[in-house]
Amino acid sequence: MLSPEIRDKYTVVIGLEVHAQLLTKSKMYAPDSTEYGALPNTHISPITLGHPGTLPKVNKRAVEFAVKMGLACGSEITRHNIFARKNYFYPDLPKGYQITQDKGPICIGGEVHIKAKDGLERSVKLTRIHMEEDAGKSMHLAGEVDTLVDFNRAGVPLIEIVSEPDIRSSEEAYAYLVEIKKLVRYLDICDGNMEEGSLRCDANVSVMLNGAKEFGKKVEVKNMNSFRNVQRAIEFEVERQITAIENGESIASETRTFDATTGTTASMRSKEDLNDYRYFPEPDLSPVVISDEWLEAIRAEMPSLPHALYTKFTKTFGLPEYDAQVLTDSKEIALYFEELCGLTDNYKAASNWMMGPVKSYLNELTLSIDEFPIRPKGIADLIALVDAGSVNFSVASQKVYPEILKNPSASPLKVAESLNLIQESDASSLQPIIDQVLAAHPDKVAAYKAGKTGLMGMFMGQVMKESKGKADPKVATQLLEKALS
Amino acid sequence: MKIDKNTIQKIAHLSRLEFDAQGEQKMIDSMTQILDWVEKLDELDTEGIEPLTTMSSEVNVLRADEVKPPLPHDKGLKNAPQKDSDYFRVPKVLE
Numbered sequence: 383m384l385s386p387e388i389r390d391k392y393t394v395v396i397g398l399e400v401h402a403q404l405l406t407k408s409k410m411y412a413p414d415s416t417e418y419g420a421l422p423n424t425h426i427s428p429i430t431l432g433h434p435g436t437l438p439k440v441n442k443r444a445v446e447f448a449v450k451m452g453l454a455c456g457s458e459i460t461r462h463n464i465f466a467r468k469n470y471f472y473p474d475l476p477k478g479y480q481i482t483q484d485k486g487p488i489c490i491g492g493e494v495h496i497k498a499k500d501g502l503e504r505s506v507k508l509t510r511i512h513m514e515e516d517a518g519k520s521m522h523l524a525g526e527v528d529t530l531v532d533f534n535r536a537g538v539p540l541i542e543i544v545s546e547p548d549i550r551s552s553e554e555a556y557a558y559l560v561e562i563k564k565l566v567r568y569l570d571i572c573d574g575n576m577e578e579g580s581l582r583c584d585a586n587v588s589v590m591l592n593g594a595k596e597f598g599k600k601v602e603v604k605n606m607n608s609f610r611n612v613q614r615a616i617e618f619e620v621e622r623q624i625t626a627i628e629n630g631e632s633i634a635s636e637t638r639t640f641d642a643t644t645g646t647t648a649s650m651r652s653k654e655d656l657n658d659y660r661y662f663p664e665p666d667l668s669p670v671v672i673s674d675e676w677l678e679a680i681r682a683e684m685p686s687l688p689h690a691l692y693t694k695f696t697k698t699f700g701l702p703e704y705d706a707q708v709l710t711d712s713k714e715i716a717l718y719f720e721e722l723c724g725l726t727d728n729y730k731a732a733s734n735w736m737m738g739p740v741k742s743y744l745n746e747l748t749l750s751i752d753e754f755p756i757r758p759k760g761i762a763d764l765i766a767l768v769d770a771g772s773v774n775f776s777v778a779s780q781k782v783y784p785e786i787l788k789n790p791s792a793s794p795l796k797v798a799e800s801l802n803l804i805q806e807s808d809a810s811s812l813q814p815i816i817d818q819v820l821a822a823h824p825d826k827v828a829a830y831k832a833g834k835t836g837l838m839g840m841f842m843g844q845v846m847k848e849s850k851g852k853a854d855p856k857v858a859t860q861l862l863e864k865a866l867s
Numbered sequence: 868m869k870i871d872k873n874t875i876q877k878i879a880h881l882s883r884l885e886f887d888a889q890g891e892q893k894m895i896d897s898m899t900q901i902l903d904w905v906e907k908l909d910e911l912d913t914e915g916i917e918p919l920t921t922m923s924s925e926v927n928v929l930r931a932d933e934v935k936p937p938l939p940h941d942k943g944l945k946n947a948p949q950k951d952s953d954y955f956r957v958p959k960v961l962e
Contacts, residue, residue, distance in 0.1 A: 406932045413935035422953040426943045427935075443932035464920050471883050473957040522959060530954035533943075658881060663920035671926045 384624055392589045392627075394620050395597050396549035397509075398612075400562055401540050402572040403516065403580040404447045410515040410539035411438030411481060411667075418578070422532040430537045432476035437666050440465075444539035445488070445670055447571040448513045449680050451541055452489030454565050454687055455508055460488050461672050465513075465664035470657055473531050474518035482542075484661040487512035494545075494565070495689050496557040497707075506558050507546040514540050541571075547586065547597065552616040559583060559609045564688050568713040576608050583612050587619045589627065598623065599633040603647055605640045615640040619647055691716045699729035708737055714751040718758060725762035728769055735761050739779045743787065755790040763794045771807050771854055773798050807854035809861060812845075815853070816861045819844040830866055838862065868902040870895050 409416055412429035429436045445463075452459050466484035489511035498504050518536035520529050543562060549555050563581060566572035573580050583606055588598035603619055606612045618640075623633050638647040688710045695706035710716045715736065722732045740761065744754060764786070768778050772795065785797045798804050806812050819841060820827055830837045838859075845858045875895050879885065886894060937943075949956035 408930075408932050408934045413930065413933060414937050415934045421940070423943055423955065424940050425937055426940075427938050431938070431943060439928060439930040441932050442929040445929070469881075471881065473955075473960060520957075520960065521954075527959060528949065528956040529958065529960045530951075531957060532954060658877070660881075663918065665921055668921050668923055668925045668928045670929070 384621055384628075388628060389620075389624060391591060392620075392624050393592050393594070394550055394552075394616075395547045395588045395590065396551075396555050396616060397547040397586040398543075398545045398549065398555060398558060399584045399586070400543040400545075400559070401516075401582040402451075402543065402562075402566050402574075404444050404539040404541065404571055405573060406441055406443045406447065406539055408441060409537035410441055410444050410513070412537050414537065416538045418580075420534055422530075422534065425534040426536075430476070430533055432478070438481060438664075440667060440670055441539060444513060445672075446680050446683075447539075447569070448488045448511060448541045449672065449677065450569045450571055450684060451543070451566065452492060452511055453681060453684060454569055455489070455492035455494055455511070455543075457489035457492030457508060457511060459672060459677060460486050460490060462486070463488050463513075463670040463672070465667045466661045467664050468514075468659045468661055470659060472517070472520075473529060474520045474533075474536065476518070476533065476536060480515060480517065481664050481667070482514035483512035494558060494561050496554060496561050498557070499551070499553050501703075506554070507548045509544040509546050511541050511543050514542060516540050547588075552613040552620070555585065555616055556609055556613045559612060561688075563609075564711070568685055568687055570685075570713075579607070585612060585616055585619075587616055587623070588633070589620055589623045598627075599635045601633065601635065601647075602637045603640055604637060604650075607642070611640060611642050614642075614645050615647060618645055622647070685713065686717070686720070688713075688716070691720065695719075695733075699723055699733075701729060701733050705730075705733045705737065709733065712751075718751050718754075722758040722761055725758055726765045728765050731765045731768065732761070734775075735765065735779075739783050756786055757790070760786055760790060760794070767794045767798060771856075772804050774805060774855065777803050777805070777851070803852065805852045805854045806849055807857045809857060812849070812853055812858060812861055815845055815848045816858070816865055819848060820865055827866065841866075868899065868906060870898045870902065 403416075404410075406416060408414060409430065412427045414425045414427045414430055417425065427436075429438055449459055451457075463483065464486060465481050467479040468482050468484070469479040471478060487510040489508075492508040492511070493505040494508065495503055495505050516535050516538040518531055518533040520531050522529050545558065549558060559576075559581075563574035563576075566581070567574045575581060576583070585603045585606070586600050587603060588600045590596070590598040601619060601623070603615045606615050619638070626633060634649075637650045639650050640647050692706045692710045695701045695709060696703055701709075709719050719732065719736050722736070723729055726732055740751075740754065740756075743749075744751060764778050764783060767773055767782065768775050773782060777798075778794070781801060781803055782794050782798050785801070786792055786794055789797075823841075823844070826837050826840065830841075841862050842855065842858060845853050845862065846855075849858075872891070872895070875891060875898065879894075944950045944955065947955050
């Protein structure tokens with residue numbers, strides 16, 4: 383382990399390349415299905431298999447998805463798009479080239495807002511986002527003499543999101559990936575599942591002495607299948623590079639692969655580095671031109687985005703940052719909450735209901751909010767019931783709410799009435815109970831008056847017991863204080 | 868333009884091709900010939916002309932995101948030099 387003094391001498395420079403599989407029904411350049419988990423080599427076509435004489439044709443939806451991501455990140459959208467061939471020879475690439483974009487990616491620049499470790503917000507600049515196709519899947523099974531190839535995935539649309547070398551720690555890299563995942567899920571363009579490979583990340587990592595003018599030699603790390611592993615791989619790589627430099631060694635610019643079982647990275651075979659992709663314009667595809675009308679139509683389909691909702695929840699609704707963070711984690715929760723806030727003015731109570739009773743019900747049954755039986759109106763009625771002083775929050779959440787879950791169309795007020803839960807906030811009907819409790823405990827009354835004010839809790843307990851839990855605590859406290867003064 | 872030995876070996880590696888010394892010389896000769904022929908284009912002045920990327924002047928030849936019936940599994944595998952009932956088989960690429 384490096385000592386903090388040595389580590390602090392260095393600045394860490396990280397850029398991430400994230401591949402996101404787009405949620406289209408068909409492939410990027412061919413009409414085969416993109417559905418995951420089919421039998422091997424059943425989602426194939428002559429185009430996917432790279433047969434001579436076949437021609438690719440661009441999936442319109444995939445273009446729109448790429449534009450959406452660019453709009454969400456504030457990128458400049460390229461209006462005249464051409465495609466390029468990236469040539470390399472590998473069995474999972476039937477054509478011998480990948481159709482991608484080289485010069486003139488569909489989205490240029492932009493930024494992703496992240497929460498840094500100190501809780502402050504900062505933005506990570508993007509270089510570009512471009513469209514491309516996935517490769518097939520090769521399996522190198524132990525005990526097999528051959529490599530087995532499945533082309534179901536070949537041609538599935540991808541966007542590659544390339545960040546500037548703008549990330550300064552493994553924690554920031556993690557936060558960045560969390561935001562990318564949130565964005566693609568809000569936009570409904572990718573399911574964001576890194577374990578299943580629908581989101582993939584390569585990390586470019588280098589270190590340099592603080593204040594250095596030039597970045598250190600860059601190492602590309604591959605093969606991380608979770609956000610946590612990206613963080614671990616970067617941590618290992620930073621440590622390895624600083625140690626090497628401290629020992630007077632130089633860093634080789636190379637590609638390394640991460641091993642999740644050991645938490646280390648290892649150099650990949652150098653022959654891979656001999657690759658020369660010989661990009662050139664794809665002559666089989668005509669340009670994709672995004673007109674003003676088309677761009678506006680895509681913009682009109684954009685949902686509210688997490689960052690905008692977060693700002694709305696903290697600024698307009700006045701919620702604590704923590705609440706806003708939790709409530710914007712998923713689009714569905716955020717939109718439910720937004721609807722709820724249109725039906726009540728008590729935003730903090732609405733947030734408490736969402737983060738408490740609603741979330742615990744969903745967690746318990748592992749449901750998503752779309753499957754939640756109560757509409758926002760029902761929760762708003764529960765809040766109104768508490769705000770009117772008819773029941774307190776614990777009665778509302780523990781007694782009324784379970785009934786509404788069973789019968790979502792029922793009115794919370796009616797339920798509270800039928801269960802005889804409406805609290806007694808009428809002074810004239812509470813006063814006899816107060817009098818009765820005080821008369822039954824003359825010794826405690828005397829002690830209270832002599833200064834043992836801690837006995838208030840005991841009196842309240844008795845009042846609650848006598849009223850069968852229905853006394854409004856606020857009113858009861860006032861009456862007790864008056865009677866004992 | 869004369870193709871040298873280094874270039875031909877690099878291209879051979881990228882295309883995963885192997886040939887002996889005689890074959891190499893033949894390859895150098897014919898590639899040099901091809902490039903010489905293409906070099907004729909240098910006689911034209913292309914100053915200020917945008918590179919041509921497609922032969923047609925069409926734009927936005929797009930496809931709606933619809934799934935069409937796939938190539939049947941057995942037909943897809945039919946011409947593969949090596950296969951089993953599920954997969955294309957190729958010589959092992961990883962040790």
